[in-house]
Amino acid sequence: MSKSLPSRADNYSEWYNELVKRADLAENSAVRGCMIIKPYGYSIWEKMQRALDDMFKETGHSNAYFPLFIPKSFLSKEASHVEGFAKECAVVTHYRLKNDPNGGGVIVDPDAKLEEELIVRPTSETVIWSSYKNWIQSYRDLPLLINQWANVVRWEMRTRLFLRTAEFLWQEGHTAHATKQEAIEETEQMLEVYAEFAETFMAMPVLKGIKTANERFAGADETYCIEAMMQDGKALQAGTSHFLGQNFAKAFDVKFVNKENQLDYVWGTSWGVSTRLVGALIMAHSDDQGLVLPPKLAPIQVVIVPIYKGDEQLENIKARINPLVKALKKRGVSVKFDFTDNQSPGFKFAEYELKGVPIRLAIGNRDMENGTIELARRDTREKTSMPFEGIEDVIVDTLEDIQRNIYQKAFDFRAANTFEVNSWDEFTAKIEDGGFLSAHWDGSSETEEKIKELTKATIRCIPLDAKEEAGKCILTGAPSSRRVIFARAY
RNA sequence: CGGGGUGUAGCGUAGCCCGGUAUCGCGCUUGGUUUGGGACCAAGAGGUCGUAGGUUCGAAUCCUGCCACCCCGACCA
Structure with a gap:
C-alpha cells in the first residue's frame, strides 16, 4: 500500500x-x-x-x-410510486430453506413459497x-x-x-x-x-x-x-x-x-x-492528505501525541496532559490522548490527518522545558508552538474557527464555480468544467430531457430564492421567467 | 444486458507468452534499538494460485465450462 x-x-x-x-x-x-x-x-x-x-x-x-417488509400489494396502490421504485426492489418469495438432497448445502424449499411476496422497503410510505x-x-x-x-x-x-x-x-x-x-x-x-x-x-x-x-x-x-x-x-x-x-x-x-x-x-x-x-x-x-472533518461532527476533535524518550519522560508528559484532557472533556470536547508506543509520532501525525481530526497537539521534552505545546489544525495544516498555559481556551476557540473556516472555504468554492450562462454555446462549453450553471429553461420536460441527453447535465433545482426575470431558454429560445440550476450530478 | 479487463497470503503484486510445486513489498508475531512528519535490525508465521473439468509423467502457467469482481456503456428520486 x-x-x-x-x-x-x-x-x-x-x-x-x-x-x-x-x-x-x-x-x-x-x-x-x-x-x-x-x-x-x-x-x-x-x-x-x-x-x-x-x-x-x-x-x-x-x-x-x-417493518422492513412491504406486502407487494401495498406498493402498487399508488400508481406513480410503484412505477418509480419497481425496477429496483428486492423481493422475498420464500420463508424456508432445506438441505439439498443432492448434497451441497441448502436450497430454497419450493414448498415454502409465500402467498404474497414481500418487498424489502425501498422507502416506507406505503x-x-x-x-x-x-x-x-x-x-x-x-x-x-x-x-x-x-x-x-x-x-x-x-x-x-x-x-x-x-x-x-x-x-x-x-x-x-x-x-x-x-x-x-x-x-x-x-x-x-x-x-x-x-x-x-x-x-x-x-x-x-x-x-x-x-x-x-x-x-x-x-x-x-x-x-x-x-x-x-x-x-x-x-x-x-x-x-x-x-x-x-x-x-x-x-x-x-x-x-x-x-x-x-x-x-x-x-x-x-x-x-x-x-x-x-x-x-x-477533504484534501489530498485525507479527511477534513468539521469539528461539530468529528468523532475525535482533538488528538494529543506525546513525543518522548523513555518511561520517565512519558510519565512527566502524562502528568501535564491528563488534567488538560479532563478539563477539555468537561467542556464537551472529545479528546484522544494517544500515548501508545506502537507507532512513531510521525506515523500518528499522518494517521490522524488521514482521519480528519481537526486539532492535533504534540508535546515533547522541548515543550516540557519551555512550557509550550504544538498545535496543528487540520483545515489549514498550520503548526504553531503555543504556551501550554491557557491552551484549553485556544483549543475551544480554534475548533469554532475551523468549523467557520471550512464552511467559508466551501462557500467560496461554490461561488467561484457558479455561473450565469445565457446561450447554448456558453452552456455546453461551461458544463465541461463542472459547477452550477444558472440558466433559463422553457419549463418543458422534453427540453430538460434533451439537455440531459446532450450534456449529461440535469436541472438540480429551481432555487427557492430565484428572482423573476424574463429570459429565453438556452436550448429552445422559448420564453422563461426565471433561472434554474443545471449541473452534472452524482 | 452489450463491450473490455481481472481473479495468486489480510492488502498490493511477480511468475503465465515458453508447463517442473510460487516472487517481492506492506501488514502480522517475537526480540532488540528507536521516537519533533509515515523508524531500523534480526528471526519467524501465513498459500485449496476464483471454481469445476480436460490435456500432460507433471498445470498458477495450455484448453473448456462456470462464478465473482472491476472499468466503459445502458440504468439510477
Whole structure:
C-alpha cells in the first residue's frame, strides 16, 4: 500500500474511494453493492443522527418503527410510486430453506413459497400510510408527526460507498395534516431543518430549491431539495422533502373528520436524508492528505501525541496532559490522548490527518522545558508552538474557527464555480468544467430531457430564492421567467 | 444486458507468452534499538494460485465450462 492518497486532481473518484477505505470509514461487503460501515465511519453517522434527531424532536416529531417488509400489494396502490421504485426492489418469495438432497448445502424449499411476496422497503410510505388509516379519524388526531431511523434497499445497478449503495441507512419522516397549507409548511420547515443541519453541522453550503416534474419523488406533488457542490464541481442531492398532496391518503383511504364535520383526505409529507451525507461530507471538505472533518461532527476533535524518550519522560508528559484532557472533556470536547508506543509520532501525525481530526497537539521534552505545546489544525495544516498555559481556551476557540473556516472555504468554492450562462454555446462549453450553471429553461420536460441527453447535465433545482426575470431558454429560445440550476450530478 | 479487463497470503503484486510445486513489498508475531512528519535490525508465521473439468509423467502457467469482481456503456428520486 502506498503511503499517499491518489490526488483529487489526478483522479477524483479514485481519491474518494481510497480515502473512504484508508480512513477506515467503510468497505465493500460480500454482498454486491452493500457496504460495511466501520466504527469510525459509523461514529460520524451517529453524530449526524444525534444532531438531526434533536432537530426533529425540537420541531415536534416522534420516532417510531415500521417493518422492513412491504406486502407487494401495498406498493402498487399508488400508481406513480410503484412505477418509480419497481425496477429496483428486492423481493422475498420464500420463508424456508432445506438441505439439498443432492448434497451441497441448502436450497430454497419450493414448498415454502409465500402467498404474497414481500418487498424489502425501498422507502416506507406505503406501510406507514396503511397504518395511518387506522390512526387517523379526526382532525384531533392531526397533525401526525412521525420519523423513523431505518435501513432501506434499492437495487442500484452501480454503487459507490456512501454515495449510492444497495442498502443504506436513513431517516424518513412521514407526516399527515388537516390542510394543504399546513402540509406545505411542514415540507418547507423540514427542508429548512436539513439546510440548517448541512450548513451548521456539516459546514456545507446548500442550495434550497424545488425539483422539476422529471426529478420529483414518485408519488409526490412537489419535491423540495437541498443540493450541494462537491469539489469536482458535481452536484449532490443531500436531502429531500416531499409534499405528497393527498396522493397517499387517497391510495390508502386515510380520511378524517374536520372541524366542520366533513370527511376529507389528509395531506401528507415525507422527507429523508441518508448515509449519503457521509459521502457528501467527505467530498465537500477533504484534501489530498485525507479527511477534513468539521469539528461539530468529528468523532475525535482533538488528538494529543506525546513525543518522548523513555518511561520517565512519558510519565512527566502524562502528568501535564491528563488534567488538560479532563478539563477539555468537561467542556464537551472529545479528546484522544494517544500515548501508545506502537507507532512513531510521525506515523500518528499522518494517521490522524488521514482521519480528519481537526486539532492535533504534540508535546515533547522541548515543550516540557519551555512550557509550550504544538498545535496543528487540520483545515489549514498550520503548526504553531503555543504556551501550554491557557491552551484549553485556544483549543475551544480554534475548533469554532475551523468549523467557520471550512464552511467559508466551501462557500467560496461554490461561488467561484457558479455561473450565469445565457446561450447554448456558453452552456455546453461551461458544463465541461463542472459547477452550477444558472440558466433559463422553457419549463418543458422534453427540453430538460434533451439537455440531459446532450450534456449529461440535469436541472438540480429551481432555487427557492430565484428572482423573476424574463429570459429565453438556452436550448429552445422559448420564453422563461426565471433561472434554474443545471449541473452534472452524482 | 452489450463491450473490455481481472481473479495468486489480510492488502498490493511477480511468475503465465515458453508447463517442473510460487516472487517481492506492506501488514502480522517475537526480540532488540528507536521516537519533533509515515523508524531500523534480526528471526519467524501465513498459500485449496476464483471454481469445476480436460490435456500432460507433471498445470498458477495450455484448453473448456462456470462464478465473482472491476472499468466503459445502458440504468439510477
